[in-house]
Amino acid sequence: MSQNVSVQPLWKPRGSFIEQSNLKKYMDWLFVKKGLYFRDYHDLWEWSVTDIEDFWESIWQYFQIKSHDIYLDVLRRSDSNDMIGTRWFSRATLNYAEHVFRNKTKDRPALLFQSERQSLTEVSWATLEQQVAAVATWLRKRGVKPGDRVASVLPNIPESVVAFLAANAVGAVWSSCSPDFGHASVVDRFRQIEPKVLIAADGYTYNGKSFDKTSALRDLLNALPSVEEAVLVNYLDKNAEMEGVTNWDDVLDTPSAALEFEAVPFDHPIWVLYSSGTTGKPKAITHSVGGSLLEHFKALALHQNVKAGDRYFWYSTTGWMMWNYSVASLLMGATLVVYDGAVAYPTMQVLWTLADRARINHFGGGAAYFIACMKADVQVPTERLRHLQTIGSTGSPLIPEAYEWIYQKVRKDVWLISLSGGTDVCSAFVGGSPLLPVYAGEIQCRMLGCRLEAYDDDGRSVRNQLGEMVITQPMPSMPIYFWNDRDNERYRSSYFEMYPGVWRHGDWIKITSRNSVIIYGRSDATLNRGGVRIGTAEVYSAVESLPEVKDSLVIYLEREDGSGYMPLFVVLAPDVLLTDELKARINQELRTQFSPRHVPDAILEISEIPYTISGKKLEAPVKKILMGHDPARVVSRDTMRNPEALDLFVEMAGEKFVG
CATH class of the missing domain: 3.30.300.30 (ANL, C-terminal domain)
Known part of the structure; x- marks a missing residue:
């Protein structure tokens, strides 16, 4: 990440690509429906962060958000004009999973799944709907109501997607930990939210080894007295049973009618995500149903150009917010590709081979993965990745050499999208635009609706010099609160202590003269x-x-x-x-x-x-x-x-x- 910005782009969008992109179609819609004309992306961005009510209402309208009640207003700021307490689309009631199932079709699968134990297999939309309906019915019969928490300790497998959509369908709050988390780590997270239902696997595999988690599940249940119902997913042993715990297959056998969706208020909690917890108890970051819905439509459709029929993959565990983000590809009508296992087992080519076999269009992973592939000189089957349209990277800054490796060794015509955001918004603040070129080491743009600036020590917005990454206007996907955070004390101290009323994210960045962004690490x-x-x-x-x-x-x-x-x-x-x-x-x-x-x-x-x-x-x-x-x-x-x-x-x- 050099101090001087790159001179030559690694990729430039073709005219036909721009014209067919979701973002250009949205801009055309704004012109026809709203009389708004923008010369380029940066003009559009400036409008989106200045007239924020009009912008977010346009996202609502463009993506035809279904509300069971008419909203009164788009934005209602708190009495203190603070970001904390901002209300969006008051009185609207909706359901996230309902928008997912608007895309059900017989023409393509809902999910594709592969693991270290399982070859590539399909899950149809009909099967997904039937299983979600059965689990939702079972949850309702067990007394799960809107606002109750459903917690999961599952690998990245189709059952995780089914369980989340079912919990969301009944209005419950979802929370997930990966089974490779230690016992104390899971307890520190789930004890804060007091889940009513716990769904867990009997184990997981990684690097060719199996790890039994049945005794850990028993210990976890003993540590979580709030749990009234527990479900065991037989992942390692199809015959495993636990006394007092319902088997997943029995849940799927629950007789159910058509899938029903509980309409909840816009600011109803959708899930609780957690900070890394490297110091102190992990923060239980709670997002809203409506805020996540709008943000994910905007981010995946406009900034990653995900379309109906595309195949979307992001390597993640269920303990990382990128799992939630990748599931959002179902909102676009995409097929979600799910993988459980290590990136280097049996070889470093495993995910690239998956990209070929699954005909993946959007391939995502952590920056560390791409850097490791570069270091290992992994031989990517370039000639067989004809379907690949985008490569996404996040988690840490992607070094310029890795950008160049992707264009030299993977595909010279792929659109590389570097994202940065995080658990705090379950999305990105900065990311890709199909209208802009890609330069080595640079993130293409600040995302729509995100008034992101670089502040110097005196709290002044600066260009072409290092500064603190700040957000100066509210976004619907910001946390509604931290769970059990009295008077929003932890929420306020996490983001608003350095610059009162301004969100300080904790990244050290530079906004370049061409409005791209370079991230230099945690401040x-x-x-x-x-x-x-x-x-x-x-x-x-x-x-x-x-x-x-x-x-x-x-x-x-x-x-x-x-x-x-x-x-x-x-x-x-x-x-x-x-x-x-x-x-x-x-x-x-x-x-x-x-x-x-x-x-x-x-x-x-x-x-x-x-x-x-x-x-x-x-x-x-x-x-x-x-x-x-x-x-x-x-x-x-x-x-x-x-x-x-x-x-x-x-x-x-x-x-x-x-x-």
Whole structure:
């Protein structure tokens, strides 16, 4: 992620592509129906964040949102004009799942599923509807009412989609954890929301290994006294049973009539998502049915160009908001491609092979996955990916070299969409536009309806310089509240403490002269060296471009005397030694691409970088550990993908690591 923006685009949309895009058709509709003409995307964006009521009402109308009651007004701000407490489409009542099933058809499957244990198989819309109806009926018979919580500990399998749609159909609030979460991590999340129903699998597979979770399920039920009904999905063992727990197949056998949808208020909770919980109890972030519905129509249709009949895939677990986001592709009439397993089992080609066999049109994953493919020089079956239209990346900044690898090794005519947003809105703030070119290391645009700016230290909006990512106008997909958050204390402290009334997201960004966005990493992990702020993503971009370096982590430690120490930790490729010559090349790369301030004080080899389950580097927790903070208070190991990776840093802190 260089300091200067790229000169030549890697991809430009053809005229025919632009004309046939959902976004251009929406703009044409605005002209015909509203008399609004926009010269380009940036004009459209400016209108969408200035006349926000007209914009969101146009999304409602364009996508023909079905409300069972007429809304009184589009936007009603709180008495204090604060984003918290903003009300949207008051008095409207609707249902998310009802909009999904508007797309049922015999012409194509609803789902395609593959796992480490299961070859590619189809789930028809008729089967999906029948199963959702059966589960919804079972939930109603068990006394589940609108607002009750249905919690899930399931792998990324069709049963997860069925369970969510059924819970939503009856007006229940959905919440999900991946089965690879530790016991304490799941309890910390679900105990906050007191679920009435728990649906869990008997285990899961990963990297060719099976992990039995039946005893963990029993422990979880003991820890959650609010659960009145539990359901076991037999994923590993078709004959597994648990006393007092209903089998999923018995739920599916529930006699049911036509699928019925409970109409709930626009701001009724749809699901509870959770912050990573690396420090303190995970925040139980609660979104609205209506806000998620509008945001997902806008994001997937207009910014990713997902159309009816397309096949949509995003590699995710059920514990990451990208699972919820990918399920939203069903709103467009797309076929959702579901995969359960490791990205490198049996080889790193497994997902690319799936893209070929499933004829995937939209292929998404974490930035770390694409960087790993680049590092491993994965041979992508380019000639067989004729259906591939877009590649989506999120989770962390995608380095320019990975952009270039995709265009050189995957498809030169694919539209690469880098997204950034998160659990906070279950969508993205910045992402793609089918009207704009793609430049290496840059996210194409700020998304419609999102008044995103970069603020300097004085709270002024700046261009072409680093700043804090802020949102200055409310969006329907912002949390309605954090569950059990008295007086919105945690909500307010999470986003609104630095700039009163303005959402500070915690990312360090630059808005370029062409209105693209470059993300430089989390602002709480910014390297403040000699009064100059450095984004960690810059360091990773330069260091990890070297083939000898597999992964890296950089932090800045402030000393009591006002000086500082910046170590760079590197994971090397197999059979590579950290020689003085390699250190010199790393330093030269940082100095050449960026500045002398980017050169670390020391380069240290370690075996692996600690990551959260969702794939984020634990920069701030490592920094706190090395500065002497109690590791148990700094990070919950249950939230980590590789908790043993912390041990070395704990040892370093014990040796009074100061450099």
